Amino acid sequence: MTHPKEPKTRKPATKAKPARKLAATPEAKLADDGIHPAARPFLWLGAHQVQRGFMWVIGALALIFVGTDFLHHRYGYFSWDGTFGFYAWYGFLSFAFVVLMGWPLRKLTSRPENYYGDEDKPDE
Numbered sequence: 488m489t490h491p492k493e494p495k496t497r498k499p500a501t502k503a504k505p506a507r508k509l510a511a512t513p514e515a516k517l518a519d520d521g522i523h524p525a526a527r528p529f530l531w532l533g534a535h536q537v538q539r540g541f542m543w544v545i546g547a548l549a550l551i552f553v554g555t556d557f558l559h560h561r562y563g564y565f566s567w568d569g570t571f572g573f574y575a576w577y578g579f580l581s582f583a584f585v586v587l588m589g590w591p592l593r594k595l596t597s598r599p600e601n602y603y604g605d606e607d608k609p610d611e
Contacts, residue, residue, distance in 0.1 A: 549575065 522530070531537060553575045563569030 553572045556571050561569055563573070567573065
C-alpha cells in the first residue's frame with residue numbers, strides 16, 4: 488500500500504554529481520600548477536615543434552653564411568685564415584671549447600655539498 492501523500496510515479500534516479508575538486512576553476516588551476524605568472528607568455532617556446540624549427544633555422548643560417556664565402560673574397564693574414572669556411576669552423580670550435588671547459592672549471596671552483604655545515608644540526 489502506498490502512503491497517501493506519496494506520488495504514484497517516481498522520477499528516475501539521477502546520478503550524484505561528483506565532488507568538485509579544489510582546482511576546478513581556471514584561475515585555481517593556473518595558480519596551482521607551480522608555474523610563475525611571468526613565465527606563462529613564454530610556455531610556447533617549450534613546444535617540440537618550436538625547438539625543432541629553431542634548430543632548422545639556425546642550421547639554415549649557418550649554411551647561408553658559409554655559402555657567402557663563395558661570393559666574397561677575403562684576404563687573410565695567414566695561409567689558413569683565408570680557407571673556405573674558416574670563420575664558421577673556427578667559431579664552432581671556439582664555442583665548443585668554451586662549453587666543454589665548463590666541466591673542469593666547475594670542478595675547480597665548486598664547493599662540497601656540506602660546505603656550510605649540516606642542516607640537521609643546530610648552530611652552536
